[in-house]
Amino acid sequence: MNFLPPDLAPAYPEIFLLVMVCVVLLADLVAGVKRPYLAYMLALGALFGCALITLGTSTTDVSYTFSGMFVDDAMADTLKLLTYVTVAMVLVYSRSYIAVRGMFNGEFFSLTLFATLGMMVMISASHFLTLYLGLELLSLSLYAMVALRRDSVEATEAAMKYFVLGALASGFLLYGMSMVYGATGELNIGKVTEVIKNVIQGGDIDDYAVLVIGLVFIVAGISFKLSAAPFHMWAPDVYQGAPTAVVLFIGSAPKIAAFGFVMRLLVEGMGAMVADWQGMIMILAVMSMMIGNLAAIAQTNIKRMLAYSTISHMGFMLLGIVSADGNGYSSSMFYIVIYVLMTLGIFGMIMMLSREGFEAERIDDFKGLNRRNPWYAFITLLLMFSLAGVPPLVGFYAKLSVLQAVLNAGYVWLAVVAVLFSLIGAFYYLRIIKLMYFDEPETDAPIMPPGDIKLLISANGLAVLAFGLFPQSLMAMCAYAIQQSM
């Protein structure tokens, strides 16, 4: 019996990262007490190395490995690169926040990197089991991160909720996959696609029914991970309870991976059943926009408000998937990228306003920011108007491209609904601006972040404006990634 070793080249970034996680763990064990910054620098270095490898090995063609369980294509490369950048930004933003709160240790960084590895596996999966493997690696790391502050009751409660509901959703997903396996006898995404096509052409009603039921479970599992209504319940509690640095992580990079997940599972795997999942996604999208935008108005906790805002943004993003063509997918991808950029900025700002013994968690903590520091108020203003979708900020072009895809697919009513909900959404973003600019500050504690964070948040805010003035490059990148992989 011949044993051919698998071609490892497509998985080089993952392998490198895995090695680096071990290095981080060991280094922290050996030198962590004396040199707390070692793990941090190593983690950033690992991400940088991954980026170099991904860039170096990126080709235009699609390559499979591990018996077709793992794929490397343009979409995977692009999404991974975006993930690295996002995670690196998360680490920089979190640094001083977690240092003050006694979380600056090897666990934080190794868990972050493990989660990143999980995301990369999800993004590159071409097999149901690989997808699931990546998803669980990501989820388990996140559960642990939420619970990192053992002494905090809120964080523990949030971790518990997250874990129980997340496990339930994983169960859904696995159940759905098993039904698809039952109907097709395959787990490899490419093969599943073919068998589903045959089932549809052959008019096999029984198998088709099983497939549709499996699809329902899969969609439910996906929407949990995306925090789309009605599977959104965990998001507000986790956002509120978890340490802000962890929320920043949960709210940003995993959304990129979740997009990859949707693409692999629904579009590539079950693409032939588009007529079935289109309707489901449409309902999820509309419900998310409705619940997210309406519930956000009533919040007084900014993290909770942003959780609802996330729900509504995920609803908007799903609209691009509803359009079910390359144009729609690339607009969704663009939306995710922009969403992540804005989320990073706003949570970075929240962490910056927090200080030792004080969490800037209430919306009122933004009061009078313009008096305390006009520059940060201006950056937040940019982020808020961008979240609200007001041009010339980049959030507008994200909405524009999704709306354009929706109208292209012929759903005029859906576009009008989306537009009306974004009007409602504008209200609570405006409220933050109102607090910053129109109200007097409650405290005049100085805001003194370290230089690199100051620089990063300024760059982050200005990027929202710069990509708003010149969105072409990002849009083209997303279009290219989708086009090459379809």
Added chain:
Amino acid sequence: MSSGFPLLSLIIWLPIIAGIAVLATGGDRNASMARWLALAGSIAGLLVAFPLYSGFDVLMGGMQFVEYHPWIERFNIHYHLGVDGIAMPLILLNCFTTPLVVIAGWQVISNRVSQYMGALLIMSGIVNGVFSSLDAILFYAFWEASLIPMFLIIGIWGGPNRVYAAIKFFLYTLLGSLLMLVAFIYLYRASGGSFSIQDYHKLPLPLAPQILIFIAFLLAFAVKVPMWPVHTWLPDAHVEAPTGGSVVLAAILLKLGGYGFLRFSLPIVPDASQYLSGMMITLSLIGVVYIGLVALVQADMKKLIAYSSVSHMGFVTLGFFLFNAYGIEGAMVQMISHGFISAAMFLCVGVMYDRLHSRQIADYGGVANKMPVFAAFFMLFAMANSGLPGTSGFVGEFMVIMAAIKVNFWYAFLAATTLIFGAAYTLWMYKRVVFGAVANPAVEALKDINHREILILTILAAAVLWMGLYPMPFTEVMHATVDDLLAHVARGKLPLE
């Protein structure tokens, strides 16, 4: 006429860059630097606009000073600028108003000066962008962007109820414009992937989609104009805004709505415009008459002028939907004249408010005894506001009434009642505030206007009289464009069966 020099870009970006420079002067320690820089920026903005007038070919109906560069290729969006006889006068009006507003806020705004002046200049540039965009998305970006500085101006420097007014202002306008965005994307599809406004002008469309697009546009523009019954944000916004904010709002931002009708509604959906003209005329006349009556009973001067604005803008929309040259040119003249007069009226109220910190008519009386120079200026503007011949207020109203008579006597009759109501509410207010015996010790202590205030009011008075006595330079630039527009609307664009 395209000399290759990007004049329009200069007109748009110079004030914006100046505004950023003003913002960069920082806190109130450098307030006077911020003021002078803002003044320099706004005057430079006015100076660069002169070549727009001198180089403008009045015989040409099409777009001039065109600039065309790719911007977002993925959606075929271009940085496409150009002006015609409709846009050019409005750009000039905007450039003319900005220095006045800067001067008007010279002393009154003592708090966060650089932010105020910066916001004004940036808004001025953005508004120029709205008037000169020929790409729907570029237009939309400028259009929405103009909300941001105004929102801040009302909210930061406004009166006691400013937060409510600012948010109401923002959400009302956003609602209208989001539906306009849907219409744009629809047109993008219908035109086979173009966001060019000029392509939309040529695009044949059946009546049913035309009507839907018309309604989407109507919501956007009617809120901005504002037309009855979506005008209710305006009195709130005006009352709470600082004087400079009110001036910009009345003189410039309301014109965006009127401009929208001429650039979008009429040429893109001409058949729907004609089909629904009865409704539009009715709404306009309700605005003119009913809001005129509402203005009569106001106790707050700013509110009164705000309602008077709504009533005068009713003339504008009335003129547009009569579909003859007098109507549209009259409406354009009315827009510009309203820009001068409403600016002047708000400034006059601002002058009194700065001294007495009250806008209530009842708190005044006998101001003429203490402020004779001011009273003379105020008299002129009040007369202009009531449409006295010889002032700019008369020209536009007269032209629109002439146009209305050609269409229907009763339209003209109802529209003409404004000459009575307008005179009634303006002059009655004037009488109560300015004439009579000195009402109270606060009025007794009033000081007449200073040089700075005289300067602004003189400039505006000259503009009002010039336009009233010799309106030719204002109307000749728009003849060719208006004729083209009317021919286009008359042709219609229903697809041939």
